[in-house]
Amino acid sequence: MTHTTPPRRPNVPAVPAVPAVPAVPAEILAYYGRGKEDARLREGGAPAGRLEFWRTQDVLRRLLPTAPARVLDVGGGSGVHAEWLAADGLEVDLVDPVPLHVEQASRLAGVTALVGDARDLPAEEAAYDVVLMLGPLYHLPERTDRVRALAEARRVVKTGGVVVAATINRYAQLHDLLREERYFTPLNRERTDAVLEDGRHPYHEEGFFTVAHFAQPDEVPGEFTEAGLTVERQYGVEGVAWLMGGVESWLDDPARREAVLAATRHIESEPALLGASGHLLTAGRRVD
Template identity: 75%
Template sequence: MTQPQTATEAQPPSLREEILAYYERGEEDARLRQGAGRLEFWRTQELLRRLLPGAPARVLDIGGGSGVHAEWLAGDGYEVELVDPVPLHLEQAARLPGVSVRPGDARDLPAEDAAYDVVLLLGPLYHLPERADRVRALSEALRAVKPGGLVVAATINRFACLHDGLQLGHYFIPARRARTDVVLVDGRHVPAPEDPLFTTAYFADPAEVPGEFTDAGLVCEGQYGVEGVAWLMGGVEGWLDDPERREAVLAATRRIESEPSLLGVSGHLLTAGRRDLHNRP
């Protein structure tokens, strides 16, 4: 089994300029708190509440952004430390009670060995097109989590760009369709000036993620579709506004969250793994 590396074995990586510029726009926090983005937020929240050990436990939220998840985790009684490479995110998260912040990159964590009960990567793997970088980030999570501790990583699904493009009508624009079709081949999303909706990203095939966990030394325990098929339905935003329909949508999505044939339909996927009790620094 791969042994965790120390954080000083390689030069600290840097965040791509276009990714930094995208998140410095300050739109990510609101995306998850309003509209259809609430489905991703609520489903991620309920999955984490199910998977995480009970509070108090020490949680490292890598690439935690503005603290949209760190906020409720701290409210639930967890000891939360957020690491992010975007200065605006650190400024926003630092205002949250019970959340400590520090700058850092998922591939070179400013974290002690085996210091956390849980390590979350709810964004970093999106923006690492190279497999070696994704495995390096997961290896750093392995290093930081205690033996027996939990690591949960989010990925954007390989087919999300196609599904979203069809829903929004972008796939009928030839230039956008061509870029989307490239993503279906190798997962690499390259932004264009005329298409500013997203930045440099990697869209993962659900089947490849467990192998990256394994190569990092983690024992993969499960995969969960976050939004299921509901995010593709035109009425979902209105459904989420209605408490009764919202609960029905969440329940329906929960029913198919680990159905292998439907994992690629969800916009996002959570993969959970654990550091083996015998894998020690």
């Protein structure tokens, strides 16, 4: 009997497995499952929420291409922004991990919505002209998860396409609680001060928010760069207007509202004031 020696297998290095995406924390799903996010930003909601909405809309309308263009609204919630984007003639797909949000967004004209995770987008490469991430980054406490989400945004946006991500600023809760005089309660003060150290906002029973990361403005561009995106500009959303007394009556008056938006636009990218806003928008592009 003749024995043959099987050919030696080439020494091919093993391809590292991509880690599975961890589940979205139950605390986050429960927080948004209460259905209060939709009303927070709409007409009749709290002044800070309405200012956030109008200023986000103001910035995006200057950054986004005109119709026709495809937009992926990642973590788009109930479709508060997707609604006006679709009304502007853009083709909008929305992805969100909260089933209630997807159900609400699915009712909007011109919006397609499905359940999904920012770190593993259900979309083909280079399928969109724009990717918006107006919620996911501040609910990913680990930097690796934030970079992974941004890398997914880069994957699904076309070369030359824009990616815009929102973050909550490190001192947002401190400013908010001072403005509302809740910081003087010892427990509120203790919890708020703890977040200032590393930006990690844990879940607390009867807390103000859910699991989150409050970022310093200068850390976000590094995460964009690590994900392969080229940063173009950052925008403070609310400026200092949200901290001022009288803002509610200003926003209820259309003429004064426009004055507030114009004043905030003057300082929106002033480096010394970026952290004064409650939220920050960072815009970048896929350039290769």
